[in-house]
Amino acid sequence: LAAVYNVLKDKRTRAMYERILEEGLPDWRMPAMYDRKVQIVRHIGLLEGIFTLFVLATFIQYAMHWAAYFERKMNKQAEKKPKSKKIKKAGQKEPEAEKDEDDDESILGPKPTVYETLPFQVYELCKQATGLPAYLQEMYEEYRQRREEERKEQEELEAERKQFEEKQLEKKQRKASNAT
Numbered sequence: 001l002a003a004v005y006n007v008l009k010d011k012r013t014r015a016m017y018e019r020i021l022e023e024g025l026p027d028w029r030m031p032a033m034y035d036r037k038v039q040i041v042r043h044i045g046l047l048e049g050i051f052t053l054f055v056l057a058t059f060i061q062y063a064m065h066w067a068a069y070f071e072r073k074m075n076k077q078a079e080k081k082p083k084s085k086k087i088k089k090a091g092q093k094e095p096e097a098e099k100d101e102d103d104d105e106s107i108l109g110p111k112p113t114v115y116e117t118l119p120f121q122v123y124e125l126c127k128q129a130t131g132l133p134a135y136l137q138e139m140y141e142e143y144r145q146r147r148e149e150e151r152k153e154q155e156e157l158e159a160e161r162k163q164f165e166e167k168q169l170e171k172k173q174r175k176a177s178n179a180t
Helices: 004-007 009-022 044-089 099-106 118-179
Strands: none
Touching: 004 099, 044 099, 044 118
């Protein structure tokens, strides 16, 4: 009784006691167990989560395209430096500088654009989805033709093997008949 009296006589501990009576004991696995009244956890819905991942993947993909482009560009510049030093040592001018600039774009490839990102790729995939049944049908026909050709080849090999075995058997019979 003394412990109960000590808890109930202080206003702060009494408020904590009444809060536990109202809310129950805290679940120790909850991340916000200490302040349960303020705890408002917003759960992300499936569509919102998918959309968020879609947008995040788009930005990451765009950044990776630019990173790859800059890497190719730096590698190309690193390759040019030793060549330019050799040319300067020889005392020659660089008549091919203009040609190299045109050549750079063909080696580096085009600069990344937004049209190479996930939303536009999904759009292109959806446009191609209408031709998917015909494509699958063509693939199945090719598969059937290939199987038919393999079956015919197998039958031909089997026929050749049988003919060879028959010839071998005839030779053995002739030898046996000649020997007797």
